Amino acid sequence: MKALKHLNKYFFKYRYRLIIGIIITIIAKIFALFTPRLIGSSINVVSDRLNGKISQVLFKEELMVNILYLLGAAIIAGLFTFLMRQTIINVSRYIEYDLKNEIYEHYQVLSLNFYKSNRTGDLMNRISEDVGKVRMYVGPAIMYTMNTITLFVVALIYMINTAPKLTLYTLLPLPILSVAIYKLSRLINKRSTIVQQSLSTLSTYTQETFSGISVIKSYGIEPRTNYEFENLSAQNRQKQINLTKVQALFFPMMILLIGISNLLVIYIGGIQYINGEIENIGTIAEFIIYVNMLTWPVATVGWVTSLVQQAEASQQRINEFLQTEPEIKNQTTELTPIKGDIEFKHVSFVYPDTNIEALKDVSFTLKSGDTLAILGKTGSGKSTILDLIGRLHDIDSGEILIDDTPISVLNLYSLRHSIGYVPQDAFLFSDSIKNNIKFGKEDATDDEVIEAAKNARVHKNIIEFSKGYDTVLGERGITLSGGQKQRVSIARAIIKKPQILLFDDCLSAVDTETEEKILKNLVKLTKDKTTIIVSHRVSSAKNADQIIVLEDGRVIQSGNHDSLINTDGYYRELYINQLSEKEML
Numbered sequence: 092m093k094a095l096k097h098l099n100k101y102f103f104k105y106r107y108r109l110i111i112g113i114i115i116t117i118i119a120k121i122f123a124l125f126t127p128r129l130i131g132s133s134i135n136v137v138s139d140r141l142n143g144k145i146s147q148v149l150f151k152e153e154l155m156v157n158i159l160y161l162l163g164a165a166i167i168a169g170l171f172t173f174l175m176r177q178t179i180i181n182v183s184r185y186i187e188y189d190l191k192n193e194i195y196e197h198y199q200v201l202s203l204n205f206y207k208s209n210r211t212g213d214l215m216n217r218i219s220e221d222v223g224k225v226r227m228y229v230g231p232a233i234m235y236t237m238n239t240i241t242l243f244v245v246a247l248i249y250m251i252n253t254a255p256k257l258t259l260y261t262l263l264p265l266p267i268l269s270v271a272i273y274k275l276s277r278l279i280n281k282r283s284t285i286v287q288q289s290l291s292t293l294s295t296y297t298q299e300t301f302s303g304i305s306v307i308k309s310y311g312i313e314p315r316t317n318y319e320f321e322n323l324s325a326q327n328r329q330k331q332i333n334l335t336k337v338q339a340l341f342f343p344m345m346i347l348l349i350g351i352s353n354l355l356v357i358y359i360g361g362i363q364y365i366n367g368e369i370e371n372i373g374t375i376a377e378f379i380i381y382v383n384m385l386t387w388p389v390a391t392v393g394w395v396t397s398l399v400q401q402a403e404a405s406q407q408r409i410n411e412f413l414q415t416e417p418e419i420k421n422q423t424t425e426l427t428p429i430k431g432d433i434e435f436k437h438v439s440f441v442y443p444d445t446n447i448e449a450l451k452d453v454s455f456t457l458k459s460g461d462t463l464a465i466l467g468k469t470g471s472g473k474s475t476i477l478d479l480i481g482r483l484h485d486i487d488s489g490e491i492l493i494d495d496t497p498i499s500v501l502n503l504y505s506l507r508h509s510i511g512y513v514p515q516d517a518f519l520f521s522d523s524i525k526n527n528i529k530f531g532k533e534d535a536t537d538d539e540v541i542e543a544a545k546n547a548r549v550h551k552n553i554i555e556f557s558k559g560y561d562t563v564l565g566e567r568g569i570t571l572s573g574g575q576k577q578r579v580s581i582a583r584a585i586i587k588k589p590q591i592l593l594f595d596d597c598l599s600a601v602d603t604e605t606e607e608k609i610l611k612n613l614v615k616l617t618k619d620k621t622t623i624i625v626s627h628r629v630s631s632a633k634n635a636d637q638i639i640v641l642e643d644g645r646v647i648q649s650g651n652h653d654s655l656i657n658t659d660g661y662y663r664e665l666y667i668n669q670l671s672e673k674e675m676l
């Protein structure tokens with residue numbers, strides 16, 4: 092129960108609703124328990140009439156009163172049972188909502204490393220299935236427990252008052268029922284977890300084959316994927332059958348135990364009536380109804396116990412993530428406006444998970460408004476520099492200064508708000524093109540969106556689609572070409588008009604002519620912005636105020652275009668190679 096303590100703050104938050112819910116539950120059960128007494132007394136009235144103890148008129152009158160009471164009690168009990176679900180189950184839905192929000196909010200502040208070391212499926216499971224199991228504790232488990240306690244206390248008082256010995260015999264099989272249901276519920280849970288796992292394997296496999304359908308078709312391996320699917324499906328079928336077997340035992344077991352209790356009531360009650368230990372025959376009928384009313388609540392004791400155990404395990408998994416601290420922490424709540432000076436002083440950086448030293452003693456200085464181009468072979472550490480400027484990781488040695496202040500001291504959100512980042516793999520959401528661009532500036536007008544798209548030279552492509560800027564992208568929409576995606580992603584960054592612009596090899600899928608035009612627009616737009624362009628092409632770098640060349644995490648060359656083409660080295664070679672490629676075209 093330790094893990095479930097986390098939920099106490101929510102119980103406190105909804106305490107009034109819960110208290111009302113509990114009071115309603117008690118009222119509902121008290122009224123429901125009028126039924127057996129009224130039926131017992133009705134039978135006694137009939138018996139009295141048969142024995143000639145009461146007159147026909149009195150008989151009719153008493154029976155009528157009983158029927159009216161029965162009807163009234165049933166209506167009130169029904170109404171309060173409805174209200175009981177409306178309060179307690181609703182509270183569980185509120186808590187489920189709050190808990191999901193709490194987890195999602197926490198996911199958002201966790202660092203990239205957290206996402207790398209945990210699978211997406213796991214993150215999804217904890218926020219959906221685990222929260223669902225916890226809800227069963229905060230809602231149904233509490234409701235049924237209250238139900239059982241009230242019913243038991245009230246029924247027991249009535250029963251002992253009427254026939255104490257019969258009460259004892261009647262209740263004898265009930266603890267056996269509770270333990271049996273508990274054992275069965277655990278078995279059912281175990282098997283349903285196995286079914287869930289197998290379903291998740293099956294759906295992951297299916298999803299992957301749908302995503303990679305073009306590869307499957309082009310390699311002609313449909314029979315192999317069909318065979319594998321059938322295999323997984325057959326495994327799932329077997330697990331479902333195993334589950335159904337134990338589920339099928341649930342109700343027969345309950346019926347058997349109720350049957351035994353009923354038999355005991357009739358047998359022992361009958362003997363007691365004959366011996367004169369019980370005064371009225373109606374008591375036997377009353378007790379049969381009590382037994383039937385108590386069976387389900389007693390069965391739920393076992394069921395609820397297993398619900399609580401499952402909720403505890405799920406909450407433990409949730410807490411594990413909630414207690415994970417973000418590696419990158421915001422040190423100040425005060426906003427720190429960013430001008431755009433960037434300085435790297437002997438920066439080295441090792442990726443903790445792979446132990447790869449991505450940067451070694453890197454230094455450079457950029458004044459606000461300057462443009463820096465970073466070139467180098469693949470894996471030389473170019474993207475890492477951009478990630479460090481956005482403080483996606485903290486460095487091990489050296490210093491990164493933004494506006495002469497250490498990056499870790501700045502307000503993290505001010506820093507990130509002042510950056511427009513275009514990643515290597517443009518990621519667009521399943522939404523309209525317009526909204527994808529507006530992602531950079533939520534309140535942008537249509538004119539601003541169009542202007543940004545024009546500057547990224549993607550406007551013409553967009554208006555060719557029949558729905559223009561409202562064209563939906565992604566799974567149920569159209570697919571943009573690699574170059575179009577890159578340009579929409581550029582439009583998203585420039586619409587924000589940030590102080591710092593980071594372009595990570597984002598013109599690689601664009602032809603050199605378009606690249607030239609975009610770069611020309613960027614020169615205008617980024618006049619007073621600090622800009623860093625990562626590229627494999629000299630054409631993207633040549634107009635930069637500063638160029639650095641990286642090799643294996645180290646700066647091996649720096650200067651500007653003119654100085655570097657006149658120096659032997661990587662840049663000059665690249666320039667000559669790319670120049671001759673251009674001439675060949």
Ligand SMILES: Nc1ncnc2c1ncn2[C@@H]1O[C@H](COP(=O)(O)OP(=O)(O)OP(=O)(O)O)[C@@H](O)[C@H]1O
Pocket residue numbers: 442444445447448449467468469470471472473474475476515596
């Ligand atoms: N998130 C990461 N976790 C662990 N190692 C990483 C991570 N990202 C990059 N690396 C490693 O760090 C080194 C530098 O990678 P980086 O992405 O900075 O290179 P790059 O110059 O941008 O390459 P490319 O031109 O291919 O984009 C590589 O060896 C890479 O394998």
